[in-house]
Amino acid sequence: MPTPDFSRRRFLTMSSAAVAGSAVATVVANETLAQQPVAPAAAVAADQSQPPKPLRVAAINSIFRLRSHAYHIVGRLVHGYPVDGFHHQPNVQVVRMLDDQSPAEDLGPGFCRDHGIQLCKTVEETLLKDGQLDVDGVVLIIEHGDYPVNDRKQILYPRHKYFQEIVKVFRKVGRSVPVFVDKHLSYDHEHAAEMVRTAKELKFGLMAGSSLPVTWRMPEIEPPLGTKFSEGVCVFGFDRGVPEVYFFHALETLQCMLERRAGGETGVKSVTWLEGDAVWKAGDAGRWSWQLLDQAMRRCSSFNVGPLKENVRHPQAILVEYNDGTRGAAFNLIEQVSEFAFAGKIKNVAEPISSCFYLPAPPGAAFFNPLTWHIERFLRSGVPQYPVERTQLTSTILDFACRAAAEKKETIANAALDIRYQSPESSGFFRGAIVNLS
Structure with a gap:
């Protein structure tokens, strides 16, 4: 697939615009649609x-x-x-x-x-x-x-x-x-x-x-390789089946963005499973960013009114500590959102970047x-x-998160998490028209 014409300057411009509200977000998305080539066309x-x-x-x-x-x-x-x-x-x-x-x-x-x-x-x-x-x-x-x-x-x-x-x-x-x-x-x-x-x-x-890594993004952002991420989060909300089913999608959403950071994927040091009040306490203690969580949630059209802690009765989270010090987190907040969305913090950039990973509904899916x-x-x-090592890493993170939850260990560190690889230049996500207009 051809790589979109997406310069670092333009990327950082979108990063700054990302938190300016839904009106600005619409402008950014429309500008991106107009200026970026549709990926599959060639x-x-x-x-x-x-x-x-x-x-x-x-x-x-x-x-x-x-x-x-x-x-x-x-x-x-x-x-x-x-x-x-x-x-x-x-x-x-x-x-x-x-x-x-x-x-x-x-x-x-x-x-x-x-x-x-x-x-x-x-x-x-x-x-x-x-x-x-x-x-x-x-x-x-x-x-x-x-x-x-x-x-x-x-x-x-x-x-x-x-x-x-x-x-x-x-x-x-x-x-x-x-x-x-x-x-x-x-x-x-x-x-x-x-x-x-x-x-x-x-x-x-x-x-x-x-x-998830290749579906449409709103707005259409693709961090350049070498982006200096310090932290990223993914939010979603699903209660159909055991948590494992949709946490895998969340981890893929998180990973396909953070793997583009400077130095490539360096592997994971530890995985933490949290649920209930422990999720909120970890945020208050600075183990994950409230700002990023809020930014990701507000990218979702399903974003619920009312206080987050009042709405969400049983939050669940997987925290990921990477070997290079980057932090990641995935949150299941059933009563607050239903879409998948990402937000990330870049070193020396004031405002985070964020995007909703759009999943058109069944039956067409x-x-x-x-x-x-x-x-x-x-x-x-x-x-x-894209590298199979990405799926190996997300599979491994998910397995250890499930083990931590079952064994009441909270955090697990294991050499099996030390999976390293380089992200492709183009992540290959779809741009442009979603419906069949022919």
Whole structure:
């Protein structure tokens, strides 16, 4: 993707304007829309030169029902989706599909029948034909479905199990193809680390994550590489399921911004879990910034009236202390906001920067458009659109936060958090039109 024309001077100008209120925020957003190139446009044009032979893709899912992640991602690979306001049809053929669960509302058999997709029962059957690997890429979409929850309130999704089965096939035939893993790599940080190591050992591309880093931002801000962040926060509010489900999205929102700081990602020193009054007390003690929290909340159109402490009955927070001294925090404030928003403090800059990471509502859930766009680019090139180490780090932070909550330890420091990498120059978030205007 082309990098937006976003100078440091203009970035800092937007930073100063960010706190001036909703009217100024609208002006900033409109100026950005007018002056920045729409990110995917050049790549859409480049697609015209793609070879006529479509990518052959295998989909391995937990469940294929209305609004499941597999429904949204595989559905877009088959049906196409809007990009820059126009229909984009992927040069992809989903050839085989496996669903781990088949509930009463299962749409998998009908979908496969209607679109000429073979519905399989094993991973080997899904990837091989006549004993040969005849797919160009694999999407592993293990999200949603009926799975047990452990004592740390982590859903035991079998992502690692299915990844191992995929790798077993790769080893058997002596060849591998790119693999995309939806959301975090695993609820267990050791499994996540093993997945990354295995991909490097066998030399196949591995990309993972959710829509948050690449969805639309309001206003459209992308901190330049080398930004001197001292602190960042993400706020959201969801109570659908265990906290792990949406805290992963919050950590991705936080990480895709703070990883652009000077020196790149240096890894994490410790992770802290807080809930109830302990969240407010930590703010009063200066462990996180009230100013940044307020700035992030006010980017949300759902921002509730009334005092925060009066509205929010049971706040939850994950605090992240990075090795280089940068601080991060993610807050679940169910009664105060529903969107995801980020605010960050830059050294020697008076006012913070902030943005809402916009997620268009279901049933269309258009935030899967940018994610699927990047999956396409990845499957064709074999090169991850952003480092898998980001997802490994957010998966690891989340695992230790869940452990801290369950074990009543509050703060955990562990060498497994020392994951270092460099952010790509362009974060690849979508700009421009959201709806299909063609």
